[in-house]
Amino acid sequence: MKIFDKLREVIEGLTVHGQSTAILRVKAQIDNLFMLITLGDMLGVPILPPYYSLRLMPYVFPNIQNWKRYMLRERDVTDLVS
Amino acid sequence: MLNTPAPYILLGLILYFLTYWFYARWVDKKIWESDPNRPTPAKLYFDGVEYFPVSKYVLFGYQFKSVAALGPIVGPLTAVLFFGWVPALIWVILGNMFIGWVQDYSSMMLSLRNEGRSMGPITYKLLGDRVRKILLIYLIFYLIIITAVFEWVIIDVLNRVPGTFTAVLFVFLGGITFGTLIFRMRMDALLATLVALAIVFVGYFTVALVPAVRVPGTNFLDSPDFFKAHNFNPALTWPGTLTVAFWLVVLSILYYIAAVTPMPKFLLPTVYVGYLPSIIALVLVLIAAIFTPLTGLTIQQTPVKALYVDPLQNPQGGPLWPILFVTIACGAISGWHSLVSSGLTPKQLEYETDALPVGGGSMMTEGAVALSSIAAIMVLSQPPAGAAAYVQGATLLTSKLLNVPDVYMNILYGIFVVVMGLITSMLFVRVFRLIMAELFEESPLGNKYISPLLILAIAGFLAFVGSWTNLWIFFGGTNQLLAGLALLLIAVYLASVKKPTAYVFVPGIFMAITTLAALAWETYVYGLYAYLGKPIGVQAAAAVLYGKGIVTISNLISAAFGALLLVLGAITTYYLITGWIKYKRGEAVKK
Numbered sequence: 010m011k012i013f014d015k016l017r018e019v020i021e022g023l024t025v026h027g028q029s030t031a032i033l034r035v036k037a038q039i040d041n042l043f044m045l046i047t048l049g050d051m052l053g054v055p056i057l058p059p060y061y062s063l064r065l066m067p068y069v070f071p072n073i074q075n076w077k078r079y080m081l082r083e084r085d086v087t088d089l090v091s
Numbered sequence: 092m093l094n095t096p097a098p099y100i101l102l103g104l105i106l107y108f109l110t111y112w113f114y115a116r117w118v119d120k121k122i123w124e125s126d127p128n129r130p131t132p133a134k135l136y137f138d139g140v141e142y143f144p145v146s147k148y149v150l151f152g153y154q155f156k157s158v159a160a161l162g163p164i165v166g167p168l169t170a171v172l173f174f175g176w177v178p179a180l181i182w183v184i185l186g187n188m189f190i191g192w193v194q195d196y197s198s199m200m201l202s203l204r205n206e207g208r209s210m211g212p213i214t215y216k217l218l219g220d221r222v223r224k225i226l227l228i229y230l231i232f233y234l235i236i237i238t239a240v241f242e243w244v245i246i247d248v249l250n251r252v253p254g255t256f257t258a259v260l261f262v263f264l265g266g267i268t269f270g271t272l273i274f275r276m277r278m279d280a281l282l283a284t285l286v287a288l289a290i291v292f293v294g295y296f297t298v299a300l301v302p303a304v305r306v307p308g309t310n311f312l313d314s315p316d317f318f319k320a321h322n323f324n325p326a327l328t329w330p331g332t333l334t335v336a337f338w339l340v341v342l343s344i345l346y347y348i349a350a351v352t353p354m355p356k357f358l359l360p361t362v363y364v365g366y367l368p369s370i371i372a373l374v375l376v377l378i379a380a381i382f383t384p385l386t387g388l389t390i391q392q393t394p395v396k397a398l399y400v401d402p403l404q405n406p407q408g409g410p411l412w413p414i415l416f417v418t419i420a421c422g423a424i425s426g427w428h429s430l431v432s433s434g435l436t437p438k439q440l441e442y443e444t445d446a447l448p449v450g451g452g453s454m455m456t457e458g459a460v461a462l463s464s465i466a467a468i469m470v471l472s473q474p475p476a477g478a479a480a481y482v483q484g485a486t487l488l489t490s491k492l493l494n495v496p497d498v499y500m501n502i503l504y505g506i507f508v509v510v511m512g513l514i515t516s517m518l519f520v521r522v523f524r525l526i527m528a529e530l531f532e533e534s535p536l537g538n539k540y541i542s543p544l545l546i547l548a549i550a551g552f553l554a555f556v557g558s559w560t561n562l563w564i565f566f567g568g569t570n571q572l573l574a575g576l577a578l579l580l581i582a583v584y585l586a587s588v589k590k591p592t593a594y595v596f597v598p599g600i601f602m603a604i605t606t607l608a609a610l611a612w613e614t615y616v617y618g619l620y621a622y623l624g625k626p627i628g629v630q631a632a633a634a635v636l637y638g639k640g641i642v643t644i645s646n647l648i649s650a651a652f653g654a655l656l657l658v659l660g661a662i663t664t665y666y667l668i669t670g671w672i673k674y675k676r677g678e679a680v681k682k
Contacts (some may be wrong), residue, residue: 023153024367028360083208085211088434091432
């Protein structure tokens with residue numbers, strides 16, 4: 010990578026990266042709402058899956074494993090620092 | 092040549108580079124055995140939200156932004172004023188060479204090898220729930236003290252560098268505009284940045300060129316007669332004055348908004364816009380420090396001052412050991428960094444081998460910032476006490492280098508200190524609110540709107556009535572103790588996986604003993620002055636205005652906090668050392 014690109018990435022990290030991860034977290038919370046309602050049953054949440062969940066499956070299928078891991082991952086207070 | 096700061100700064104930078112190239116890379120290869128082919132949590136636990144691989148250059152910038160605050164700026168200058176520039180320089184260089192980068196890098200590797208988990212879960216896994224709970228309680232009180240200290244530093248600069256407030260308002264305006272343009276009007280990011288920067292420049296040049304805009308002035312709410320009557324220097328900031336109360340209220344409102352609004356709306360665009368001029372300021376002062384032989388600035392400060400000061404004669408300072416090591420906090424080593432290094436960054440490292448340049452590299456860069464702060468104070472012959480001294484020193488260095496009138500650099504560095512301070516301190520209040528929400532879920536203490544009020548009230552009181560330098564040493568003590576505990580925790584982990592621990596255990600023991608001693612000393616000084624009913628240093632102003640009682644209460648609270656943190660720190664150190672011994676012996680640790 011050229012020096013200019015490296016410098017650009019460092020400045021991106023200094024200024025924007027924190028913002029983009031915060032926005033991703035907000036987006037994830039909104040997505041979670043949808044996923045919980047349709048596929049919450051997979052995590053043991055007692056929501057009866059509506060018929061439409063089945064029809065949505067092919068679209069959400071690639072993300073199910075990642076989503077489950079994200080929802081069930083251990084979290085603690087020190088995760089909130091950064 | 093030798094009477095300018097340049098050779099010493101260059102020596103520091105060269106030693107940092109050599110440490111990185113030989114010592115740090117040896118530790119990376121031989122002890123942690125980092126392997127670029129081993130998958131990191133970013134790849135193993137990819138979720139597209141927090142765990143995803145990011146380029147090491149972006150992470151370097153993000154890590155540096157998360158760790159760099161006012162520590163490397165205010166700490167070194169205070170130490171130079173207490174003990175002379177030689178001890179300060181030696182600690183900033185040697186501390187960073189053997190302890191600073193060790194903590195940042197090792198915390199990052201610790202998290203990396205533990206599925207990207209942060210300090211809390213790792214403590215739980217290695218030593219059980221009790222130690223984790225103690226750590227969390229310690230964190231709550233630590234956040235209160237650090238908020239009080241940062242509030243004081245920002246108030247000091249806002250008061251003593253008139254015009255900074257107006258310029259910072261323009262930065263906020265630029266930030267809010269950027270947020271609105273990006274999110275509401277969906278403008279292109281580059282264009283929105285240029286608009287925001289234009290607003291900041293308008294503010295900057297208006298303040299620099301139009302003296303009438305540089306309001307409010309120093310101590311504007313208090314009459315000059317008050318200062319003359321009691322022999323207080325009207326150019327300094329005094330606790331208890333109406334001006335300090337005014338700024339405290341303004342800051343508290345800002346912190347409250349930042350703590351309860353969603354991050355992307357207010358806090359983050361402001362950070363973005365505020366950081367762009369700050370980067371320029373940082374780079375400029377380092378270059379100016381190195382070019383001092385050309386600009387003709389020489390060292391004006393004493394090389395070595397007294398190695399011990401009797402607290403009854405001068406409560407600020409103390410014995411060289413342990414006070415020097417806690418006065419310079421983030422410049423040499425800082426506990427806050429261990430929390431950040433085990434936070435988001437290890438979840439996003441693409442290769443294990445990236446941890447060293449990101450973690451170790453950003454700490455050494457912060458060491459460079461501390462070196463430039465030492466240079467800034469070295470060239471001042473009669474620096475006033477307090478953070479505004481940095482603004483003065485940096486202005487002198489850079490205005491001579493660039494050959495521009497003082498006022499331009501004065502405003503730039505005023506903005507720099509305030510913005511750097513605000514960015515991290517807004518985060519502290521927010522983190523406090525989130526921790527309280529976790530720990531006190533149902534009760535009002537955990538309420539989203541009540542817990543920020545709690546920290547703002549306590550920290551505000553301590554800042555309003557407190558002696559600033561003692562509060563700074565207090566903050567240094569708690570911060571560095573956290574660092575010592577983190578180092579010992581890393582040693583415990585390495586012992587549990589049968590790796591050599593000396594490189595991190597020895598610094599950990601040193602930091603733990605030094606900081607426990609420093610906390611004990613500060614608790615003693617606060618307790619002594621509370622018992623005697625005397626105000627410490629600048630607290631005299633608050634004592635005059637509100638009576639000795641309020642000063643005594645503030646010192647008692649500080650002493651109580653100190654004693655509590657001392658006890659918690661000592662207990663945690665004990666558990667960490669016994670855990671290390673047990674893991675070394677190969678026994679199971681009872682949790």
